Amino acid sequence: xxxxxxxxxILLAAILLAGCWDQRELGEITVVTGMAVDKGENDKYILTVxxxxxxxxxxxxxxxxxxxxxxxAEGNSLAELTYRVNEGMSRHLIYSxxxxxxxxxxLAKEGIIDFIDFLERxxxxxxxFNILIAREAKGxxxxxxxxxxxxxxxxxxxxxxxxxxxDWGGDPGVRMNDVITAWTAPGRQxxxxxxxxxxxxxxxxxxxxxxxxTPDALxxxxxxxxxxxxxxxxFLTLEDSRNYLWIQNKIVKTSITAECxxxxxxxxxxxxxxxxxxxxLENGKARIKIxxxxxxxxxxxxxxxxxxxxxxYEENGEIAQKQINDMVTKTIEKVQxxxxxDIFGFGEVVLRQDYQNFKKVRNNWDEKFADADxxxxxxxxxxxxxxxxxxxxxxxx
Amino acid sequence: MSIIKSLLKMRKKKEYxxxxxxxxxxxxxxxxxxxxxxxxxxxxxxxxTVDLSMDELKTEGKDALLIYLxxxxxxxxxxxxxxxxISGKEDGFKLTTEDDLKSLCKGKxxxxxxxLIGSFDEIITSLLYGNIIILxxxxxKALSLSMAIGEDRSITEPSTQTVIRGPKDGFVExxxxxxxxxxxxxxxxxxRFEKFIIGSETNTFVYIGYMEGTANEKIVGEVRxxxxxxxxxxxxxSGNIEELIADKSATPFPLALNTERPDAVASNLLEGKIxxxxxxxxxxxxVPAVLVDFFSIAEDYYQNFMMxxxxxxxRYLSFMIALITPSLxxxxxxxxxxxxxxxxxxxxxxQREGVPFPAVIEVLLMEVTFEILREAGVRMPRAVGxxxxxxxxxxIGQAAAEAGxxxxxxxxxxxxxxxxxxxxxxxxxxxxxxxxxFLLIIVSAFLGLYGVLIVLVFIVAHLSSLRSFGVPYLSxxxxxxxxxxxxxxxxxxxxxxxxxxxYLKTQNPEKxxxxxxxxxxxxxxxxxx
Numbered sequence: 008x009x010x011x012x013x014x015x016x017i018l019l020a021a022i023l024l025a026g027c028w029d030q031r032e033l034g035e036i037t038v039v040t041g042m043a044v045d046k047g048e049n050d051k052y053i054l055t056v057x058x059x060x061x062x063x064x065x066x067x068x069x070x071x072x073x074x075x076x077x078x079x080a081e082g083n084s085l086a087e088l089t090y091r092v093n094e095g096m097s098r099h100l101i102y103s104x105x106x107x108x109x110x111x112x113x114l115a116k117e118g119i120i121d122f123i124d125f126l127e128r129x130x131x132x133x134x135x136f137n138i139l140i141a142r143e144a145k146g147x148x149x150x151x152x153x154x155x156x157x158x159x160x161x162x163x164x165x166x167x168x169x170x171x172x173x174d175w176g177g178d179p180g181v182r183m184n185d186v187i188t189a190w191t192a193p194g195r196q197x198x199x200x201x202x203x204x205x206x207x208x209x210x211x212x213x214x215x216x217x218x219x220x221t222p223d224a225l226x227x228x229x230x231x232x233x234x235x236x237x238x239x240x241x242f243l244t245l246e247d248s249r250n251y252l253w254i255q256n257k258i259v260k261t262s263i264t265a266e267c268x269x270x271x272x273x274x275x276x277x278x279x280x281x282x283x284x285x286x287x288l289e290n291g292k293a294r295i296k297i298x299x300x301x302x303x304x305x306x307x308x309x310x311x312x313x314x315x316x317x318x319x320y321e322e323n324g325e326i327a328q329k330q331i332n333d334m335v336t337k338t339i340e341k342v343q344x345x346x347x348x349d350i351f352g353f354g355e356v357v358l359r360q361d362y363q364n365f366k367k368v369r370n371n372w373d374e375k376f377a378d379a380d381x382x383x384x385x386x387x388x389x390x391x392x393x394x395x396x397x398x399x400x401x402x403x404x
Numbered sequence: 405m406s407i408i409k410s411l412l413k414m415r416k417k418k419e420y421x422x423x424x425x426x427x428x429x430x431x432x433x434x435x436x437x438x439x440x441x442x443x444x445x446x447x448x449x450x451x452x453t454v455d456l457s458m459d460e461l462k463t464e465g466k467d468a469l470l471i472y473l474x475x476x477x478x479x480x481x482x483x484x485x486x487x488x489x490i491s492g493k494e495d496g497f498k499l500t501t502e503d504d505l506k507s508l509c510k511g512k513x514x515x516x517x518x519x520l521i522g523s524f525d526e527i528i529t530s531l532l533y534g535n536i537i538i539l540x541x542x543x544x545k546a547l548s549l550s551m552a553i554g555e556d557r558s559i560t561e562p563s564t565q566t567v568i569r570g571p572k573d574g575f576v577e578x579x580x581x582x583x584x585x586x587x588x589x590x591x592x593x594x595x596r597f598e599k600f601i602i603g604s605e606t607n608t609f610v611y612i613g614y615m616e617g618t619a620n621e622k623i624v625g626e627v628r629x630x631x632x633x634x635x636x637x638x639x640x641x642s643g644n645i646e647e648l649i650a651d652k653s654a655t656p657f658p659l660a661l662n663t664e665r666p667d668a669v670a671s672n673l674l675e676g677k678i679x680x681x682x683x684x685x686x687x688x689x690x691v692p693a694v695l696v697d698f699f700s701i702a703e704d705y706y707q708n709f710m711m712x713x714x715x716x717x718x719r720y721l722s723f724m725i726a727l728i729t730p731s732l733x734x735x736x737x738x739x740x741x742x743x744x745x746x747x748x749x750x751x752x753x754x755q756r757e758g759v760p761f762p763a764v765i766e767v768l769l770m771e772v773t774f775e776i777l778r779e780a781g782v783r784m785p786r787a788v789g790x791x792x793x794x795x796x797x798x799x800i801g802q803a804a805a806e807a808g809x810x811x812x813x814x815x816x817x818x819x820x821x822x823x824x825x826x827x828x829x830x831x832x833x834x835x836x837x838x839x840x841x842f843l844l845i846i847v848s849a850f851l852g853l854y855g856v857l858i859v860l861v862f863i864v865a866h867l868s869s870l871r872s873f874g875v876p877y878l879s880x881x882x883x884x885x886x887x888x889x890x891x892x893x894x895x896x897x898x899x900x901x902x903x904x905x906x907y908l909k910t911q912n913p914e915k916x917x918x919x920x921x922x923x924x925x926x927x928x929x930x931x932x933x
Contacts, residue, residue, distance in 0.1 A: 022850050022851060026851045026852075026855070030738045030739055031738065032762050033737055033752065033763070034759065036741065038753065040746065061757065062757050064754065065750070068757070101741055101742075103741060103742030104742065104746045104749060133742075
């Protein structure tokens with residue numbers, strides 16, 4: 008009996024004394040969904056957080072106030088700043104639901120690796136949020152722009168990037184852990200999606216912006232930011248961004264336009280595609296072979312080809328695959344010539360497939376990448392033509 | 405603490421002798437008294453009770469005394485048959501010796517269950533069981549005839565364990581009717597019933613039923629021994645017996661299955677289990693009981709095995725829902741916000757905006773309110789039933805949410821486990837989830853999901869320590885018996901369930917020979933057959 012008493016005393020003490028230390032009632036917290044880091048004026052950084060006003064996000068309880076509150080604080084370490092923002096915000100901020108991190112262009116050019124350590128180390132912050140560059144803007148301004156559906160920019164961007172990547176492929180699908188992997192892996196440099204404010208940032212930062220059919224300001228996906236180490240090197244176009252995904256074998260679905268005859272185009276929906284990369288070093292020169300295999304269906308054509316013959320499929324397929332070949336090659340050449348930074352991870356491929364030779368060039372791989380011999384080989388097969396075989400165009404024209 | 409200690413000690417000290425059923429009771433001999441004395445003595449025993457009737461009568465040329473309790477016997481039967489036959493004159497017959505009495509009884513009441521008794525205490529007992537006693541002058545033995553009448557409820561559908569498909573009869577309060585319900589289902593000479601009289605003041609009939617040659621003799625012996633050891637003064641319900649014979653009382657889980665359904669008891673008897681029937685209650689106990697018994701019901705076997713399996717899984721799921729939903733709510737909302745998808749978290753925050761209480765208070769408030777409503781619903785007079793349900797629905801539902809005392813989602817968090825709790829086929833088992841729920845909520849308020857996990861681990865450890873008549877409570881899952889899994893989480897087709905539960909160690913482990921699945925007759929021209 009005495010034993011029981013002691014046991015229950017220990018158990019009670021364990022529960023009552025050890026418990027509750029990280030307890031937070033829902034009424035005491037504000038959920039942070041987005042964070043922006045900019046270059047500070049006096050100190051190193053300006054941290055901007057977007058705290059959600061949950062009542063406004065719920066259609067039943069919303070009463071037309073701003074959907075979120077954005078507050079900035081300046082300091083030298085993000086770790087401190089995440090708590091210092093309470094100088095302006097009332098509730099305890101929880102960062103576990105952070106969806107988007109936006110880095111100002113100015114800061115990105117100077118290097119970002121210092122504060123990323125905090126984001127990776129912190130127990131609350133996940134490592135799978137979207138990491139974006141605000142092109143020609145401050146990150147804090149991007150966070151302030153409102154939107155009709157998800158209402159807050161960070162939630163909107165999260166959904167938007169996801170949809171874009173699945174349907175067309177403009178977003179590289181880079182999360183924080185991908186950036187860190189790219190840094191730590193030999194033979195790869197990180198990329199990030201870049202966004203831009205289309206319109207007036209001032210006007211975008213009000214709830215009136217949500218009420219307009221054409222908002223005063225809108226955050227749009229602009230380009231692909233490419234890095235050398237932790238410094239921003241430059242931007243590629245959205246098409247390049249899609250081609251990047253293609254090389255990474257990350258395309259889910261996409262659409263391409265090919266010229267089927269002079270000044271006439273056809274749209275192809277690519278719904279299944281695989282990419283394989285082979286790489287090796289020959290006499291100190293890298294040889295990379297990219298093999299793309301894609302299946303597509305005709306989604307619209309200006310030409311009045313009649314798709315009741317196998318030959319027509321083959322011909323059109325060849326046109327399209329040449330188109331893809333050119334696009335992808337162009338993108339790679341552009342990166343090779345203008346930036347000389349291996350964002351595609353060809354170094355990784357060579358590391359796996361030709362380790363002995365890679366070891367020798369490991370430290371100056373980017374130079375090898377810049378003058379690598381790259382060959383793209385695409386196979387595209389047209390499987391279907393939508394719900395019509397013969398086009399009505401022939402009868403009209 | 406010390407009180408409990410001394411109580412426990414007291415219980416240990418007492419060594420109950422094994423009681424022999426209907427022990428021969430000694431008492432004053434009948435021979436030593438004449439009728440007048442006996443009359444006085446019976447009167448003295450019963451005092452001034454109104455229903456004692458003592459009539460003098462003369463039969464076979466002899467003075468006799470007819471004693472009975474008017475409330476216990478069928479007076480119509482008494483008048484019509486017994487008195488007519490006994491007072492009818494028969495020439496040349498003298499009732500002088502015991503043999504004369506015997507032959508008289510053989511002639512008149514052969515087959516009617518007469519008894520000749522010789523001691524005074526037996527007379528009293530017989531009277532209490534609803535017998536009539538006829539005392540003859542100068543005779544050593546008295547004639548006792550059973551004429552008990554019980555105003556029985558007719559057999560109706562069980563009120564607790566209803567089925568859609570299956571027999572609609574349920575046990576009643578009369579033990580003999582209950583035995584007959586079982587006999588009618590199992591027409592087998594091996595079905596045995598043994599009688600015990602338990603309760604020093606109530607003298608309640610308790611029968612144990614089992615299949616001779618199937619049931620494990622050791623378990624039957626253990627049941628006999630435990631029933632024999634009971635020394636309480638009163639037994640009113642099988643719940644009393646259940647508590648007195650359980651292997652352990654400090655547990656919220658029932659260690660004996662109780663049911664109102666004769667078909668359920670019958671099928672359990674054939675599995676090799678033992679039924680305990682108590683006079684005066686429609687609830688029959690089945691021992692040994694294991695955890696999985698509380699998730700299977702007779703109807704599982706009456707419908708398609710796929711549906712039976714599906715419903716069984718639903719029952720396991722509901723038990724878990726009933727047990728942990730409120731504590732998960734508390735744990736996640738106060739410790740683990742990151743576990744919820746963002747839109748859901750934001751939705752809950754929006755709803756809880758303005759709720760003055762912490763989540764745990766909110767949950768406890770609503771759970772207690774619900775328990776009060778539930779108890780009120782069971783106890784209230786039928787006439788006020790509607791009032792309670794209207795008020796209850798208002799209190800627990802919209803009104804509380806609108807008044808800002810609780811959040812809307814809270815209504816769901818209370819309602820889902822409440823409904824899930826009613827899925828449990830055995831009420832006493834559902835009660836375990838009801839109790840443990842509160843423990844989980846409180847620990848979860850302090851330690852979050854970590855605490856929920858700790859309590860669940862403790863519950864599993866506790867469950868595996870339990871025994872029901874020596875059978876591990878978690879068998880056949882722990883200890884794991886692969887060949888017994890056909891009737892645990894899934895219900896396999898009946899033709900494939902040939903084995904009796906191995907954990908019972910039955911004398912006859914196979915129920916029927918191997919037959920295989922039923923199949924259509926061979927087609928015309930099929931050479932294979």
